[in-house]
Every structure is written in structure tokens, then in C-alpha cells.
Amino acid sequence: MIASPALQKLIDALRCLPGVGPKSAQRMTLHLLERDREGARVLSEALAEAVARIGHCRLCRNFTESDTCEICNDSRRERNLICVVETPADVLAVEQSASFRGLYFVLMGHLSPIDGIGPEDIGLETFRQRVIDEGIEEVILATNPTVEGEATAYYLTEMLHPIGVKVSRIAHGVPLGGELEYVDGSTLAHALAGRRPVE
Amino acid sequence: MIASPALQKLIDALRCLPGVGPKSAQRMTLHLLERDREGARVLSEALAEAVARIGHCRLCRNFTESDTCEICNDSRRERNLICVVETPADVLAVEQSASFRGLYFVLMGHLSPIDGIGPEDIGLETFRQRVIDEGIEEVILATNPTVEGEATAYYLTEMLHPIGVKVSRIAHGVPLGGELEYVDGSTLAHALAGRRPVE
Structure with missing residues (x-):
């Protein structure tokens, strides 16, 4: 050309x-x-x-140009509840849902031994220390429902249980507006296994 | 957000x-x-x-960071044949077809009285003078087959005929690989009107 x-x-x-x-x-x-x-x-x-x-927030590892990010600095947020996500895009997605008022921890990836990404690369030791130091009450695991995301969630659960903090995983199932007919088998299996009694 | x-x-x-x-x-x-x-x-x-x-070539008005562009400076190109196109993207498209060895004139638009774009805005007076001064033999009109492109081609034809230069318009018809069934009516009408005897 x-x-x-x-x-x-x-x-x-x-x-x-x-x-x-x-x-x-x-x-x-x-x-x-x-x-x-x-x-x-x-x-x-x-x-x-x-x-x-732009660098990373010292507390949650999300992108910020300051030492700590705007969410971590926001005094109106619940400081004893932390949602663990894989990427800054996930933080934006959760924020847009306007359904979470706690803090975040951004892994900037997931455990992936095949790519040489271990617990220290996604900041898990720092996170464990923070959970202990700040007396966090609940950690919500919102990693992706992929093989690596599930493995990371499992590792986090094993790491956090001895501390005595409450650990939960976000629900997986049929998305709103989704039609059962077009939902894949694994999602349906999750939706059935995670069923709740109707009150 | x-x-x-x-x-x-x-x-x-x-x-x-x-x-x-x-x-x-x-x-x-x-x-x-x-x-x-x-x-x-x-x-x-x-x-x-x-x-x-990046500014415009003094001769052809295409984008260049020099006074004149690489095509205008290329001594191997036919200098008595000019192809008139609307945009730099059109120059790139014709160049990629590797079927034209002359020079270009880029209008950087088309005549559009409704948007206040007249002949002087697309450099037609400069172009007329260049055709006369350089003794151009043929001008190929390759403006788009739209209302404005056709109007611009018509204006150019009227402007250039008195000078005595040969003026031609690129052929419009069924594209190669296109199926007759899916070609629109206007294109088919052009293809029929522009038919050529088979030798």
C-alpha cells in the first residue's frame, strides 16, 4: 500500500x-x-x-492514578465486605449493577499454573493479610465461572476458611431475560443445583 | 461509572x-x-x-507529510493520466487493485450544495489549471456512484470538455463474484446500459 x-x-x-x-x-x-x-x-x-x-490501588489493586482508588477511599461503603473479581472490567460491571456497596479486591488475572501464574502473582498473600488485619466479615467470590476462575475461587476458599471469615460465591444460573431453551447444559445444571425454596 | x-x-x-x-x-x-x-x-x-x-499534497491533495506526495513524486508513473477520486481511502483502494499507473487528484469530498460545498472547496479550479498547464491527455472520473458523486462527475465533465482533454468514467455494473439475483436494480440497469459487444 x-x-x-x-x-x-x-x-x-x-x-x-x-x-x-x-x-x-x-x-x-x-x-x-x-x-x-x-x-x-x-x-x-x-x-x-x-x-x-495510571497504576494500581495499594489496597484493592484496581487501576487508579492515586495511591488508593476512589472506591477504597469512599467512606460511605461497607468496609467489612469484600468482593473478589478477576479484572477492573468486572469491577465496572458490578458497579453498574448498583447492587454492591462493599469494597473490592482485583486479582488482575486468575490462577493458571500452565501460564506460570501462581497465588503470589494475583496478590493472594497480601489479600489474606488484609482480611485478617481489617477484620473483614465476608468475602464474596465473583471470579468467572471458567475452569481457572473456579480453581481460583476454590483456592481462595481454602485459604480464607482457617481465618474464620465468611466466604460466599455469587450465584450461577439462568440469566434474566434468558430463555431456558437456549441456555447451555452446565448453566442449567448450576441453576437446578442452586434452586431455592419458594416462600 | x-x-x-x-x-x-x-x-x-x-x-x-x-x-x-x-x-x-x-x-x-x-x-x-x-x-x-x-x-x-x-x-x-x-x-x-x-x-x-500530515497535510495535503500540493499537486493531488492526498495526505502527505511532504510538499508533494510519493505518488506525485514517482517518476515511473504515467504523468498524462489523472484519476479523480473523492477521498484518500479511494486512492488506497485503486492502488490495491494494482491496475492504474497514472496520477491522482483527490477532491477530499464531493459537490454538495446542501452542505455548502461548492467547486472551490474541492479544488476544481486548481485542478482545471493543472490539466491545462501539464497537458494532461485523459482524466478518469472515479467519484462514487452516489447522487453527489455523479453530480461531481457531471460538473467535472462540463468543466473539462472545453479544454479538449479526454474525459472518461469508470464502469459501473455487476461486481465480480456477485450473483445477478442479489444485485440491486440500479446496478443491473447500469450493467445493461454499459454492455459491450463480445468479440
């Missing part, structure tokens, strides 16, 4: 974004140059600032 | 990209921060460099 070096460099650089292939990258580049140079300038600055300033 | 200011700024900034909504922007932001900070840094620089350096 004939494109000037700076143009080609931008097309190549845009491919670092997930879901952006060569055609999309080309379309984005031409769109920015033709119609939104101001947007490109703002994006360039936002990227540089994010890379330079 | 609870996100640190720098994180939220990046999510908002990514939405200037075409086809990127709030969910994609969030996914891209978290992907970059979790897995590709180097990519984010490179992208930031590429954006800044592109915005600062």
Missing part, C-alpha cells in the same frame, strides 16, 4: 487496539485526519497521560 | 474513533492498560506525529 510514513505508522499503531484489523485501522486513520484532528490530539494526550499516571 | 479521571478521559477520547461506542472504548482502555502499555505509548506518539505533520 502507498501511504506516507506517518500515515502508515498510525495505521500500524491503531492495530494494538482489540478488535481492530488492517481495514478498520485504515478507516480510523483517514477518519481522524479528514474529520477529527482535534479528537486525535485529545486521544494522543489521554493515552500518554493514562500510561504515565 | 466509577473510574479514575485519567481512565475516564481515555475512555471518552477513544470514542472519537469511528465505530467505537462506550463499551468498546472501555474494553480498549482496559486492554491497553492491562496488556499493552507499550502499544498505547506508540499509538499516542503516532497520533501526535500524524496530526502535527
Whole structure:
């Protein structure tokens, strides 16, 4: 393809974004140059600032540009309840549900011996210490219902039970609005096993 | 949504990209921060460099960071044949077909009186002068087969005929690999009107 070096460099650089292939990258580049140079300038600055300033919260490991994040600093939240999730995206998802008022602990991954990711890589020792030090009453395990997520939840349960803290796992079952006909077998099995008496 | 200011700024900034909504922007932001900070840094620089350096070729109006673009500077190209297209993306599309060895003129738009875009906004006077000065032999009109593209092609034809240059329009018809059954009526009408004798 004939494109000037700076143009080609931008097309190549845009491919670092997930879901952006060569055609999309080309379309984005031409769109920015033709119609939104101001947007490109703002994006360039936002990227540089994010890379330079965003690190991890000392307490929950979520992304933040401060020492501790806004959720950990929020005095209105219940401080004896911690929800353990795999990624910052999971925190956003739970926050958007507006159904949880405690704190979080973000593993930034899950246990995966095959990839060499052990308990120390996802901060479990720090977490154990925090649960003890702060006298946490309940830990909600909200790791993904995948093999690795379940293994991580199991490891956490084994680690936390000796401390005497209450450990719970979020419910898995048929999603709201989902039709039974289209729900996979494993989910249905979970939904049946996790049934509750109707009062 | 609870996100640190720098994180939220990046999510908002990514939405200037075409086809990127709030969910994609969030996914891209978290992907970059979790897995590709180097990519984010490179992208930031590429954006800044592109915005600062890329302008328009003095001859063909295509994007370039020099005074004239690489195609206009290429001495191996036929210099008496010019293909008129609407956008830089069209130049890339024609180049990828590897079927044209002349030069280009990029309108950076099309005539659209309703949006206040007249002949001077798409550089037609400069183009007319260039055709006269350089003794161009043929101008190929490759504007889009839309109402505005056709109007622009018509205007160009009227403008160029008095000069005595040969003016042609790219063929419109059934695309290769397309099935007649699924081709729209206007395209079929074009294909029939533009039929050629089989030799």
C-alpha cells in the first residue's frame, strides 16, 4: 500500500487496539485526519497521560492514578465486605449493577499454573493479610465461572476458611431475560443445583 | 461509572474513533492498560506525529507529510493520466487493485450544495489549471456512484470538455463474484446500459 510514513505508522499503531484489523485501522486513520484532528490530539494526550499516571490501588489493586482508588477511599461503603473479581472490567460491571456497596479486591488475572501464574502473582498473600488485619466479615467470590476462575475461587476458599471469615460465591444460573431453551447444559445444571425454596 | 479521571478521559477520547461506542472504548482502555502499555505509548506518539505533520499534497491533495506526495513524486508513473477520486481511502483502494499507473487528484469530498460545498472547496479550479498547464491527455472520473458523486462527475465533465482533454468514467455494473439475483436494480440497469459487444 502507498501511504506516507506517518500515515502508515498510525495505521500500524491503531492495530494494538482489540478488535481492530488492517481495514478498520485504515478507516480510523483517514477518519481522524479528514474529520477529527482535534479528537486525535485529545486521544494522543489521554493515552500518554493514562500510561504515565495510571497504576494500581495499594489496597484493592484496581487501576487508579492515586495511591488508593476512589472506591477504597469512599467512606460511605461497607468496609467489612469484600468482593473478589478477576479484572477492573468486572469491577465496572458490578458497579453498574448498583447492587454492591462493599469494597473490592482485583486479582488482575486468575490462577493458571500452565501460564506460570501462581497465588503470589494475583496478590493472594497480601489479600489474606488484609482480611485478617481489617477484620473483614465476608468475602464474596465473583471470579468467572471458567475452569481457572473456579480453581481460583476454590483456592481462595481454602485459604480464607482457617481465618474464620465468611466466604460466599455469587450465584450461577439462568440469566434474566434468558430463555431456558437456549441456555447451555452446565448453566442449567448450576441453576437446578442452586434452586431455592419458594416462600 | 466509577473510574479514575485519567481512565475516564481515555475512555471518552477513544470514542472519537469511528465505530467505537462506550463499551468498546472501555474494553480498549482496559486492554491497553492491562496488556499493552507499550502499544498505547506508540499509538499516542503516532497520533501526535500524524496530526502535527500530515497535510495535503500540493499537486493531488492526498495526505502527505511532504510538499508533494510519493505518488506525485514517482517518476515511473504515467504523468498524462489523472484519476479523480473523492477521498484518500479511494486512492488506497485503486492502488490495491494494482491496475492504474497514472496520477491522482483527490477532491477530499464531493459537490454538495446542501452542505455548502461548492467547486472551490474541492479544488476544481486548481485542478482545471493543472490539466491545462501539464497537458494532461485523459482524466478518469472515479467519484462514487452516489447522487453527489455523479453530480461531481457531471460538473467535472462540463468543466473539462472545453479544454479538449479526454474525459472518461469508470464502469459501473455487476461486481465480480456477485450473483445477478442479489444485485440491486440500479446496478443491473447500469450493467445493461454499459454492455459491450463480445468479440
